[in-house]
Amino acid sequence: MSDAGKTKAEIINELNRLRRKIARFKRMEVGFRKTEKELKESEKQYRQLAKTSMEASAIYGEGKILAANQKFVQMFGYKKSELIGMDILNLFAHEYRNSVKKNIFSEYKKLYQVVGLKKDGPSFIAEIYTYKRCKARVIVICDVVGQKEKGEEFIEFKTISDVAQYGAAIVDISGKIVYLNKSFADMHGYKERELVGKHFSVLHSKNQMRRVNELFTMIKKSQGYANEKVGHIRKNGTVFLTSMSGSLIKDDKGIPVFMAATAVDISEDNKVERVLQEERVQLLSIFDSIDEVIYVADPVTYRILYMNKYFENILGKNSVGKLCYQEFQGLKQPCNFCTNKIILRKKDEPYRWEYYNPFLNKHYAIADRIIKWSDGRDVRFEIAMDITNLKKAEEEVRREKEFAEALIETAQVIVLVLDPKGKIISFNPYMEELSGYTIDQVRNKSWFNTFLPKQDRVKTRRLFLKSIDGIQTKGNINAIIIKDGKRRHIEWHDKTLKDKQGKTIGLLATGYDVTERREAERVLIKYKDGLEQAVTRRTQELVKTQKKLEDAKRLSDIGMLAATVAHELNNPLGVIKTAVFNIRRKVESRVIDTHLLNIEKKISESVRIINNLLSYSHIKIPRYENIAVLKILEECLIHCKERYSRLNLKIKKDYSCKENKTIEADSLHMNELFSNILENSFQSFNNKNGRLSIIVNCDNKMNEFNMVVKDNGKGLSKKDLSKVFEPFFTNKAKGIGLGLTVCKEVVALHKGTISISSKEGVGTTVFVSLPISKKS
Numbered sequence: 001m002s003d004a005g006k007t008k009a010e011i012i013n014e015l016n017r018l019r020r021k022i023a024r025f026k027r028m029e030v031g032f033r034k035t036e037k038e039l040k041e042s043e044k045q046y047r048q049l050a051k052t053s054m055e056a057s058a059i060y061g062e063g064k065i066l067a068a069n070q071k072f073v074q075m076f077g078y079k080k081s082e083l084i085g086m087d088i089l090n091l092f093a094h095e096y097r098n099s100v101k102k103n104i105f106s107e108y109k110k111l112y113q114v115v116g117l118k119k120d121g122p123s124f125i126a127e128i129y130t131y132k133r134c135k136a137r138v139i140v141i142c143d144v145v146g147q148k149e150k151g152e153e154f155i156e157f158k159t160i161s162d163v164a165q166y167g168a169a170i171v172d173i174s175g176k177i178v179y180l181n182k183s184f185a186d187m188h189g190y191k192e193r194e195l196v197g198k199h200f201s202v203l204h205s206k207n208q209m210r211r212v213n214e215l216f217t218m219i220k221k222s223q224g225y226a227n228e229k230v231g232h233i234r235k236n237g238t239v240f241l242t243s244m245s246g247s248l249i250k251d252d253k254g255i256p257v258f259m260a261a262t263a264v265d266i267s268e269d270n271k272v273e274r275v276l277q278e279e280r281v282q283l284l285s286i287f288d289s290i291d292e293v294i295y296v297a298d299p300v301t302y303r304i305l306y307m308n309k310y311f312e313n314i315l316g317k318n319s320v321g322k323l324c325y326q327e328f329q330g331l332k333q334p335c336n337f338c339t340n341k342i343i344l345r346k347k348d349e350p351y352r353w354e355y356y357n358p359f360l361n362k363h364y365a366i367a368d369r370i371i372k373w374s375d376g377r378d379v380r381f382e383i384a385m386d387i388t389n390l391k392k393a394e395e396e397v398r399r400e401k402e403f404a405e406a407l408i409e410t411a412q413v414i415v416l417v418l419d420p421k422g423k424i425i426s427f428n429p430y431m432e433e434l435s436g437y438t439i440d441q442v443r444n445k446s447w448f449n450t451f452l453p454k455q456d457r458v459k460t461r462r463l464f465l466k467s468i469d470g471i472q473t474k475g476n477i478n479a480i481i482i483k484d485g486k487r488r489h490i491e492w493h494d495k496t497l498k499d500k501q502g503k504t505i506g507l508l509a510t511g512y513d514v515t516e517r518r519e520a521e522r523v524l525i526k527y528k529d530g531l532e533q534a535v536t537r538r539t540q541e542l543v544k545t546q547k548k549l550e551d552a553k554r555l556s557d558i559g560m561l562a563a564t565v566a567h568e569l570n571n572p573l574g575v576i577k578t579a580v581f582n583i584r585r586k587v588e589s590r591v592i593d594t595h596l597l598n599i600e601k602k603i604s605e606s607v608r609i610i611n612n613l614l615s616y617s618h619i620k621i622p623r624y625e626n627i628a629v630l631k632i633l634e635e636c637l638i639h640c641k642e643r644y645s646r647l648n649l650k651i652k653k654d655y656s657c658k659e660n661k662t663i664e665a666d667s668l669h670m671n672e673l674f675s676n677i678l679e680n681s682f683q684s685f686n687n688k689n690g691r692l693s694i695i696v697n698c699d700n701k702m703n704e705f706n707m708v709v710k711d712n713g714k715g716l717s718k719k720d721l722s723k724v725f726e727p728f729f730t731n732k733a734k735g736i737g738l739g740l741t742v743c744k745e746v747v748a749l750h751k752g753t754i755s756i757s758s759k760e761g762v763g764t765t766v767f768v769s770l771p772i773s774k775k776s
Contacts, residue, residue, distance in 0.1 A: 065084055174199075293364065293386070691711070715764055
């Protein structure tokens with residue numbers, strides 16, 4: 001409908017409606033202007049307040065922050081543009097928002113406490129109050145931490161804990177968490193904001209809370225606690241152990257306001273410590289079960305830190321805590337052979353050495369090194385193995401080896417050692433003398449290619465391979481070619497050499513030079529017809545040669561037996577002699593002394609017999625030197641006179657040699673020769689009076705030193721006279737019959753002669769002839 005079609009009444013009603021709207025708009029305009037004026041006034045008042053206020057403040061209205069001073073901006077860490085328009089409740093911990101919402105629109109009230117949240121996450125404790133300005137509210141916030149009068153202890157604790165690697169937290173008197181550092185939150189699996197405002201009970205189980213409440217009560221009573229082991233629960237429900245300390249924070253009036261606590265996660269440390277302790281106990285248990293000396297000492301203080309049971313039993317005491325050099329060596333100062341400096345310089349290397357401990361009378365093989373002790377310091381660890389018996393065994397082996405080498409060196413037979421391939425490992429001096437080669441010239445060379453004729457090599461190698469396989473050959477004869485190109489025929493006896501595992505390592509062969517015998521056999525075959533006399537002569541030579549070979553082998557066997565018997569008798573004789581000494585020292589009795597003298601006499605006789613055995617078994621190639629022969633003879637004569645002082649003898653000496661006459665000979669051999677000849681003469685008198693004549697002359701032209709020893713003792717029968725040079729032949733009640741055998745060997749080694757003539761009941765004469773000069 002158009003305006004023209006409207007009735008007058010309708011137009012009037014429309015006008016009245018418009019008038020009412022205009023009036024309402026005017027009223028609203030007045031209200032808006034009033035509100036605008038009030039807001040401007042409030043803003044003016046706020047700005048004036050903000051300029052003069054020392055506290056953080058903001059205007060809050062219509063659910064938003066309308067304005068904020070610089071202190072407020074700094075407190076929360078936002079830019080001012082970020083704060084304008086923000087809901088103020090977002091600036092506080094969730095647990096405190098209802099309290100702020102409830103109090104923010106009330107009239108002015110007393111201060112109440114809240115926990116604020118900075119933009120970057122960390123929380124802080126604040127006090128807040130509000131007052132009305134028109135339709136807005138002015139909010140004033142006081143930073144409790146920033147105010148000295150609210151507790152300097154709080155400030156100090158927070159300043160340190162913010163950068164600490166351990167967990168730190170503050171709770172109020174009711175038990176609500178008002179502050180915690182990042183380490184504390186991480187330890188429990190939370191973010192910092194999740195725990196602020198919550199009661200500390202969320203971090204503990206019901207079982208743990210009993211002890212936690214006891215500690216909380218202790219803090220309230222201002223007692224505090226330190227290094228208490230307290231169980232905690234992480235956000236994911238796992239339980240772990242902490243070491244906690246707690247203290248009370250008071251304000252300047254002495255009123256408790258907060259409680260501070262620190263926490264260190266020791267769950268892993270506790271496990272490691274427990275495992276290490278168990279391992280240490282196990283290790284020490286192992287050491288106690290080892291039958292070797294083990295101990296630990298401080299290399300600086302020399303204090304003993306540990307010794308195993310075996311060592312305790314040896315010493316008869318536990319010396320832990322005492323000084324090692326006093327307890328182990330009986331010294332007043334550190335040992336001059338101490339290895340502490342060596343092992344401290346080479347911490348990663350063991351130092352091995354051997355030592356004889358006179359304090360314990362034992363030999364030890366020792367290993368020292370530096371290890372870490374349970375308290376972290378470097379200590380000396382030593383394990384010592386008792387090798388006393390091993391040392392004794394080594395000494396026995398050494399003596400036996402020397403004896404065996406002496407036999408090999410003096411034996412008048414070839415001693416040859418080959419490896420499994422037939423290469424020369426060694427041979428004795430006799431072979432060197434026979435062949436003209438030294439061992440160094442042919443060592444590691446083929447035996448077959450070096451010494452055997454070509455036509456014999458295949459056959460001999462075949463025999464060698466059988467011997468290596470364990471099939472011993474005896475009496476096999478083959479020719480060898482010596483250095484000058486001549487041939488020598490050798491009779492061989494062999495034995496396979498094996499190691500401890502039974503593996504063949506070579507062949508030991510002994511060979512007898514039968515060249516003369518072979519030559520005689522060849523001559524006998526060639527001149528059999530018409531040469532009977534020559535054959536007889538050669539046969540006799542062969543018999544003599546054979547006898548020499550047999551005697552050499554027999555004497556070698558006897559020598560080994562003699563040395564063995566002498567060795568076995570020495571030990572019991574030594575024990576008997578010691579027993580006699582101890583009896584005489586402890587018992588004083590003439591009767592017993594008489595028996596002891598008889599025992600000692602028999603011991604001396606036994607020792608003499610043993611010495612004869614050893615002399616016989618140790619005869620070696622002479623060591624030639626110029627010796628005053630008459631001086632040695634006189635010394636031997638004086639010794640016999642002293643020994644047989646009971647005899648009443650007339651001794652006649654006829655020396656045509658000069659007193660200082662020298663000959664080239666072995667002085668020990670000469671002493672043995674003269675002593676045995678004179679000993680036999682003195683023993684022949686059987687405690688009777690007698691005469692002894694010693695005649696000596698030197699024939700320089702003939703290069704001969706001649707000696708004749710004649711006595712008028714009991715003499716020898718023809719039967720006994722033929723055996724006097726045989727080993728172990730004797731017709732005496734004492735002795736073992738080796739004296740003249742030794743004499744014969746000594747004279748033979750010096751290229752001399754010895755003979756004896758005797759008649760039973762008349763006496764005996766011994767003739768000895770020796771070269772004055774070896775070269776001649």
